[in-house]
Amino acid sequence: MSGPHPVAIVGAGLVGSGWALVFARAGYRVRAYDPSAEIRGRILTWAKQSLDDLVDAGLAEDPDAIVSRITVHDTLEEALADAFYIQESVFETVPAKTEVSLAIDALMAPGAVVGSSSSGIPASKFTEACVNRSRFLVAHPVNPPHLVPVVELVPAPWTAPEAMEMVADLMKAVGQVPVSLTREIDGFVLNRLQGVLLNEAWALYSDGIASLADIDATIAHGLGLRWSFMGPFETIDLNAPGGIEDYAARLRGLYAGMVRTPPPGPWSDAVIAKATAERRAAVPASGLADRRAWRDAILGRLASFKKSNRLAN
Numbered sequence: 375m376s377g378p379h380p381v382a383i384v385g386a387g388l389v390g391s392g393w394a395l396v397f398a399r400a401g402y403r404v405r406a407y408d409p410s411a412e413i414r415g416r417i418l419t420w421a422k423q424s425l426d427d428l429v430d431a432g433l434a435e436d437p438d439a440i441v442s443r444i445t446v447h448d449t450l451e452e453a454l455a456d457a458f459y460i461q462e463s464v465f466e467t468v469p470a471k472t473e474v475s476l477a478i479d480a481l482m483a484p485g486a487v488v489g490s491s492s493s494g495i496p497a498s499k500f501t502e503a504c505v506n507r508s509r510f511l512v513a514h515p516v517n518p519p520h521l522v523p524v525v526e527l528v529p530a531p532w533t534a535p536e537a538m539e540m541v542a543d544l545m546k547a548v549g550q551v552p553v554s555l556t557r558e559i560d561g562f563v564l565n566r567l568q569g570v571l572l573n574e575a576w577a578l579y580s581d582g583i584a585s586l587a588d589i590d591a592t593i594a595h596g597l598g599l600r601w602s603f604m605g606p607f608e609t610i611d612l613n614a615p616g617g618i619e620d621y622a623a624r625l626r627g628l629y630a631g632m633v634r635t636p637p638p639g640p641w642s643d644a645v646i647a648k649a650t651a652e653r654r655a656a657v658p659a660s661g662l663a664d665r666r667a668w669r670d671a672i673l674g675r676l677a678s679f680k681k682s683n684r685l686a687n
């Protein structure tokens with residue numbers, strides 16, 4: 375599976391280091407580059423710690439072999455040398471993405487493809503001037519990518535279909551779940567769906583319809599249980615005796631009446647302050663890092679459960 379050519383990681387912060395694990399775990403050699411010496415110094419230690427958790431959850435074997443496939447480099451040129459795929463994960467700003475894309479463009483091996491972890495900036499905003507722009511696209515992960523497999527592939531208008539296919543195949547090969555968009559749209563698919571839910575959650579809370587904890591419980595102990603292994607369309611297909619068409623016949627009137635007009639504006643400062651006070655009472659700021667580790671441990675156990683019950687991709 376590893377093939378002769380390595381994968382390059384450009385920007386090895388929170389997301390880039392997760393990507394390094396994804397590719398190394400699947401057998402690829404990984405060359406990581408970050409301009410920060412502090413970040414470079416942390417990559418391998420972090421990878422070892424995270425791998426111990428993955429091994430405990432039954433999601434990885436032979437951690438020493440996996441870590442040995444990752445090398446850390448202090449120049450972009452060295453990291454890109456003969457890489458066939460480059461995962462860029464630098465800061466989420468147009469100037470940072472433009473600068474690094476042009477630098478990669480000048481050094482990338484012939485035929486190499488570049489996926490940007492961009493959460494929302496479309497590739498057309500930072501790759502237009504690249505000579506190899508047909509081989510740049512967005513490959514947007516969910517954090518942390520080694521525990522949450524979905525990755526959104528979003529082409530710029532000039533991205534070649536072959537580059538999209540190559541990255542989709544690679545993502546499948548390394549155990550991720552690629553979702554391919556046909557064109558650029560604000561928020562891609564994941565954040566558009568999340569945006570609808572968040573806007574409605576803020577509105578329900580702000581109108582005093584339910585407490586913040588009860589709104590969270592509705593997802594954590596209700597909708598979210600199904601959503602960890604099936605999407606909204608399959609959910610409604612199973613929720614009426616005659617399937618999705620039957621569900622639509624019974625309930626489309628209910629949903630039509632729920633659309634908010636006009637569309638929601640930005641979340642208000644006053645409501646954010648109220649929600650912040652409730653959340654910090656539940657988990658103080660000093661406890662957030664532990665709570666994130668708790669989340670990752672549960673995500674690992676959930677991934678392990680899905681794997682052993684053949685619910686993984």
Ligand SMILES: NC(=O)c1ccc[n+]([C@@H]2O[C@H](COP(=O)([O-])OP(=O)(O)OC[C@H]3O[C@@H](n4cnc5c(N)ncnc54)[C@H](O)[C@@H]3O)[C@@H](O)[C@H]2O)c1
Pocket residue numbers: 384385386387388389390407408409410413462463464465466470473474491492493494514515516517
């Ligand atoms: N954190 C998340 O939840 C999340 C989820 C999905 C996607 N993303 C996206 O991933 C990207 C990285 O986010 P992050 O959370 O890892 O941020 P981060 O701040 O942890 O990491 C960014 C890294 O990029 C490095 N960097 C800056 N300029 C660079 C350059 N010219 N060349 C190489 N490296 C450079 C920095 O030193 C830093 O280590 C962003 O586009 C972000 O939107 C983040």
